[in-house]
Amino acid sequence: DADVTQTPRNRITKTGKRIMLECSQTKGHDRMYWYRQDPGLGLRLIYYSFDVKDINKGEISDGYSVSRQAQAKFSLSLESAIPNQTALYFCATSDDGYEQYFGPGTRLTVT
Amino acid sequence: EDKVVQSPLSLVVHEGDTVTLNCSYEVTNFRSLLWYKQEKKAPTFLFMLTSSGIEKKSGRLSSILDKKELFSILNITATQTGDSAIYLCAVWHGGSQGNLIFGKGTKLSVKP
Numbered sequence: 359d360a361d362v363t364q365t366p367r368n369r370i371t372k373t374g375k376r377i378m379l380e381c382s383q384t385k386g387h388d389r390m391y392w393y394r395q396d397p398g399l400g401l402r403l404i405y406y407s408f409d410v411k412d413i414n415k416g417e418i419s420d421g422y423s424v425s426r427q428a429q430a431k432f433s434l435s436l437e438s439a440i441p442n443q444t445a446l447y448f449c450a451t452s453d454d455g456y457e458q459y460f461g462p463g464t465r466l467t468v469t
Numbered sequence: 470e471d472k473v474v475q476s477p478l479s480l481v482v483h484e485g486d487t488v489t490l491n492c493s494y495e496v497t498n499f500r501s502l503l504w505y506k507q508e509k510k511a512p513t514f515l516f517m518l519t520s521s522g523i524e525k526k527s528g529r530l531s532s533i534l535d536k537k538e539l540f541s542i543l544n545i546t547a548t549q550t551g552d553s554a555i556y557l558c559a560v561w562h563g564g565s566q567g568n569l570i571f572g573k574g575t576k577l578s579v580k581p
Contacts, residue, residue, distance in 0.1 A: 391568070398478070400557060400573040401512070416568070448511065455568060456501055456561060460511035 361385045362461035364449050370467045371439050379434045379464050381449030390432040391450040391458065392416075392424060394443075401448065407432055439468045471496040471562045475572035483580050486548050490575045492558030493540040500561040502534055502541050503569065507555040515543075515556075548579045 362383045371377050381390065392404040393416075403416030405424040413426060421443060425433045436443055444467050450458040476491045494502065501519045505512035516525040518534035518541060525532050529548075534541045545552055555576050559569040 393571075398573060401559075401571040403568060403570075406568055417570075456503060456517055457514050458569065460513070463510045 360462070362449060362451055362459055364447075364461040364464050366464060367462065368465045370469065372469055373440055375439050377436045377439055377466070379447055379449075379466070381432045381434070381461055383430050383449075383451045383459075383461075385451050385453075385459060386429070387451040387453050387459075388429065389452040389455055390426065391452070392422075392432065392434045393448045393450065394418070394445040395448060395463075396445050404434065436466075436468075439466075441468045444468045471560075471570055473558055473560050473570050473572035475556075475558050475575050477575060478573060479576040479578070481578045481580065482548055484549055486579075487544065487546045488548060488577065490543040490545075490556050490558075490577070491540060492543070492572055494558075494560045495539060496560050496562035496570065498563055498567065499536070500567075502561075503559045504532055504541075504543050505557040505559065507557060507574070508553075512557055545577075548577075550579050550581055553577060553579045 365380045388409045391406045393401040395401050402418050404422050407413045407426045410426050423435045447464045449461040452458045473494045501517050503517045504515040516532045521536040529546045532543045555574040557574045558572040562570050
């Protein structure tokens, strides 16, 4: 079984809809991250969490919110999706913040 | 503003060639520089560099960091088609409560 899983793997939604992306990990790491990747722009950090009670905004948090339900679960929500949130979303975990283990990604399309 | 710049953004070579990928950075509270390889989906870890001048090596891949000039290179010798991927450079910034900032990546295509 994969150490970091993301659901759904692909999602098409309409402008204005609320959508949640979920991430689970079995590595026992405290640190979890949400990134988005757009062609030619690399990975950009949306939110990160050092433990259940410690959540921090990343570089591009506007339009997103997160919930750390447990050490193993970190969810990303788009309250009202817009087309420029179409992207590939990655969850990652880390023990120390340096070497990060990425999930398989969720491809989100907002029409 | 902290930033990580990779060059070139894309590169096409033939099998057997040697390639050098570049990563320069300007970040506060530098701690380490990391290289990741992204083939189809999720990036996978290659190297972490913390000290200047010490080469990290794994098979045909090697990397070195220059903390004085603020850059790192990733070398791939005797390239194979399986080396085709996006190579991402990331730098830790912001102290112990910081995180990684990624460059835009170099897309490497290796032709048979």
